[in-house]
Structures are given as structure tokens and as C-alpha cells.
Amino acid sequence: MMAGLKDVAVAAGVSIRTVARALQGTGYVDSATRKRVVSKARELDYRPNLAARTLRTARSFEISVLAWSMEELHVNKIIGLEQTFRAAHYSVNVLFGVPDPGGSKELLDAIRQRRPAGVVILHAPENVMSALARGLNEEQIPAIGIDTQTPGLDSIRIDRQQGVYEAVLYLAGKGRQHIAYLGYQHDRSRLDGYHRALTQLGREPIMIAVDEAEQFRGGRSAGRRFATMKPHPDAVQAYTDDMALGFLAGLHEQNIAVPGEVALIGFNDNRAAALAAPPLTTVAQPSHEIGVAAAEGLLGKLSGARPPAHNWTRTLSTRLIVRESA
């Protein structure tokens, strides 16, 4: 059996209370006593019973992480989360996607029952997010979002705009003259970065608009049309790696050389980017770091520390990974 407070108390010849004080370092304990207690505790391999502690303090040491999908990019964030929380003696449990759309109620119930110390919410559709944020607020459960924009929910964000901006300047620095953007018209963040860079360079933007929801296919059909495009780009910044890889596939079918004829940069640094022919240069999200930052933010809240200026919301920078496609 695993040793409890009482076992240690008996072994050290003191009361339970003294053991508790000695172990958690709070209150006065004679230093000789403390030493004896600590050594006995170690010897018996004492571990607090978390269930008892949670029952007593009404405060669990679990963090629930809510993920609607488990796309590759989330994985490293979650690893960052888990490692940081574990180091702080919290354990993480991940709840994966609620299938039904009206299901935020059900999800909230699952969370409430688990009574987590805090919740991390990965990016999800806005309606789900706001319902959830409201619910957690009512329950007084501290929460932090990753890549969310919901009002009232602190969030760790990624500066996509700046990432694309820098990538485009990199392309220009390599001597590319006609730098196009491949992506959706309606999604602003990256597109704004592109426009900012082109304005600064004093060049005309070239938009290769994709309207297909499936990114690889959208990129691929754009790649197939490449030869007919006017003006003819010699560089392309894509919305994501998926789309860039589709584009690459389309170009490949047309025997257009990358980076010879066109340089290509993706976004996200999916694993597939490194495995492409040629390996894709791309703008990487600092996924692991994002997870760590979110965990730190939530731990800050839990510790009751005074929030910093931006209320725990932070924006992290991307990093350009140069491979062979540009």
C-alpha cells in the first residue's frame, strides 16, 4: 500500500499535523523534526492522495483541454501544455470534439463534472466558443484560449500577418519580382501581411484566389492554371502548406520547376512540408511554445497572480523555415 500522512506520522513519532506542516513548509516546525519527517516521508515514498486533497480543498489538479479536432498543428501545442502543466503538478486531460453542433451544453456538463482547476480551449467555431466561454465564466472556471478571438476569453495568438509579411520580404530579397498570394479572399490575417509587404516594396499585388474549401484540391487546380496566368508570378506565398502542396502538385503535372520558375512558400510547417519534392519553405507556428505560453498563462491565473497588462493575452511570432522551394 502507498504510504499516507498517518504512516509518516507514526514512523517519525509525531502527529499528522506536524507532518503536514513539515511537508508543505507552512507554519512553524522545529528544524530537527522537519528533517526527520522529510526523511521518513521520502523513505516511505509518501505521495499525497490527490482524491482526498481535491475533496477537501474543492480544488482539483486537473486541467481539461478542449480540442475539436486533432489536426497535426494542435499536437505540439498539447505536448507543450502537458509538459508545462505536469511540471507544475497538474495533469492534463484532453476532451476531443463534440460531434453534435449544439453540443456545447453536453461538453460543459462533462467539464463541470470533472471540476478541473482550469480549462484550455483550442480554436473552434465562434458560436461554440462563445457559449463555452460564457458557461465557464458562470462556473468560475479559469480558462484560456489558443488562437481564439472570443471576447472575455484570454488567448494565446499567432501573428500570422507578420509571418507572411516577413516571408514575402524574404522572397523579394531573393530577387523575385512578381510575388503572388495564393489563398482565400475572405481570410484577412495573412492577406493583410502580404499587402503590407507589397505596399512597402512598391509593387502590385497578384492574387491567385482559391474558392474551394478543400485546400489541396484548390491549390492543385490553381497550379494547373499557372501557365496561363497573367501577370506571371515568379514567386507564390500560399495560405497554408496544404494549399502550397496542392499548388506544387499542379505545377508538377505541368512540368513547371520549383524553385526554378516559381518559388513557393507555405504556412504552418506541417510535417508534409518537409517531405515534399522539393521540401517546402514555410512559415512555422511556434506550436510547442504556444502550448507552453498557454499553460503559463493559465497557471498564472490559477496562482491568483495579478494579470499582466494584456490580461494574459499574448501574441507569438512565427518563424520562417527555409528549405528548398524558395
Added chain:
Amino acid sequence: MMAGLKDVAVAAGVSIRTVARALQGTGYVDSATRKRVVSKARELDYRPNLAARTLRTARSFEISVLAWSMEELHVNKIIGLEQTFRAAHYSVNVLFGVPDPGGSKELLDAIRQRRPAGVVILHAPENVMSALARGLNEEQIPAIGIDTQTPGLDSIRIDRQQGVYEAVLYLAGKGRQHIAYLGYQHDRSRLDGYHRALTQLGREPIMIAVDEAEQFRGGRSAGRRFATMKPHPDAVQAYTDDMALGFLAGLHEQNIAVPGEVALIGFNDNRAAALAAPPLTTVAQPSHEIGVAAAEGLLGKLSGARPPAHNWTRTLSTRLIVRESA
């Protein structure tokens, strides 16, 4: 505040003992009373306090999942695990890799402290595995492995041999005459499947041996040598998608057409396979199903059900995903 047993008891005008009996359906309760209790419980949205229950019963409803890396293939397994366990009212918490090699002690401690109802172990180096399996055995914590071979640990396995066998027959069925295997000499499972198929076809095996640990690079340099190979294959079964994609990159540099000149099949169905140019035909692991099977196995153990013939160990089949490369 969340309603407890006592609240329900007061509301229903009975003792808490009766409420407990009514709710867990054990022991005699007057059916009218039961109805009243149940309806009150629902009305008050009663949820058992899991910490209290765990403290009392010394039995948690948590499953620890041990993963040393979070490579893409593991993700779907873990999702399958989590969903299956959640449906059975268990929650899953994932512990990610211990960096230090002698760290299985530390990991074991983390597990012991959490006192999980059971543990799922994803494939890891054999020395770690066996230390862990022994430790869990000593602690009497039920465990199941995924893709492990450790004696004494039940495991859900994948029939890679058969998967490659079928893929090679598929290539032959497409009229390919010279089917090569690209991979490591020392790794038997897939290679055995390849040899079995070639023997059945009455053809000579063609081995393209890779000795580089980094699979993409190994595959790529093999692809670059392709033109000089004798006998000259018109089809290749690769060890993994990573290696296949490297091979594809090498071929691409040499302007060798796929599947025109060479057909190519990968293994694993990594996401990158679908995003290649051309999209890669590959042998898929039934990852989600593996997770479900592991969860079911462990739940079976937990329920104390009599183990089936193979002691909860099962082997699942792969599935050929036909895309454009073959």
C-alpha cells in the same frame, strides 16, 4: 453550487442512503421512491463528486496513456482511446515522453501518484517497455499496449506483414513486372510480407536497401540512384510513407515519372501521403480502430470479464488506400 447527494435527499424527502441506492440501482428501493429521487436528481442536475467517490472506493476513473512521442500516427489512436473511454465514463490523461532514458522510474512514480484505473502504453523502446510493464504489474495496475511485443503485456498489434503482402499483389495485378522493396534489411515484418508475395508470384525479389536512419533522406538518395539500378524496377513498395516520399523527391529530381515509369506504394497513410505529387497510394493502419480496440480490451480487464482466448491481445488488419502513385 453543484448539487450533492444530500441536496437530492432533502429535496426528495429521504435519506442520502436511499438516494444512493436509487441512483446506482443497487439494493431495494420502493419504485415510487426511486422515481421521485431520480426525477429530483435530474432536476437538480446531480453529478457525483468523483474525488469523493475515488477516495471512498480507492478506485479512480482515470486512464493514463503513455506516449513517448506524438507522431501523427499516434494521434488517431489516442482519439479512439479517449472517445471509447469517455463513453464508459472514464477520462483519459496523456503523459508525454520522458526525455531521460533511465526515466521509467520517474514515470512510474507519476503514474502511481495518479492511481489510474488502468494504463495504455504506446510503443516505446523495449527496455523502457519491460521496466514499465514490470512496475505496473507490481502495482497491480491493469495495462494494455499498443503495438508492443513485451512479454506479459497484452497488446493491440497491426499486421504489417499481411499489409505489404496485399500491396505487392496489387502492384502485380496492375501488371507491374519488377517489384522492388525499399527499406531496411533488418526490419522483418514488412519485408517478410514482401518476400511471401514474391515467392507466391514466382519472381525474384529486388531489394533497395536503405541504411540511413532518417527515412526521407534515405529514400531520396535511393531515388537519385534509381536510373542506375539493375534490375530496373517498375514498382516499389516502401517501408513507410516518409521513405516513399523521399524516394519520390529523388525521382522527381531525375525527372522520372510516377506512376508512369515506376509505381510507388507507401506505408502508414501519413497525411503527407495524400498531399504528395502525385498523391501517394499507401497501406493504412486502422489507427482509430486500434485505439478503440485497446480501450475495449482495457475496459474488459477492468470489468473483470474473463479474458478471451488470446488474453486481450489482438492483431488488426491494414487497408490499402489507392491514390495516384500506383
Added chain:
DNA sequence: TTGTAGGCGTTATCAA
């Protein structure tokens, strides 16, 4: 500086 005692919400024993 140390110890006693009560309670967190459940389950389970024993009586009624």
C-alpha cells in the same frame, strides 16, 4: 512549536 478534532461527498455496514 505541536496536537486534537471535524469535515469534504461518497460508499458500505449494520440496525431498524
Added chain:
DNA sequence: TTGATAACGCCTACAA
């Protein structure tokens, strides 16, 4: 068929 009541292991107000 139901109800007091003890106990799980920990934390902490209060007393010594």
C-alpha cells in the same frame, strides 16, 4: 424497504 453512521486521506481552525 429505509436510515444512522463510520470511514476513505487530507487540510486546517483552534487549542495547548
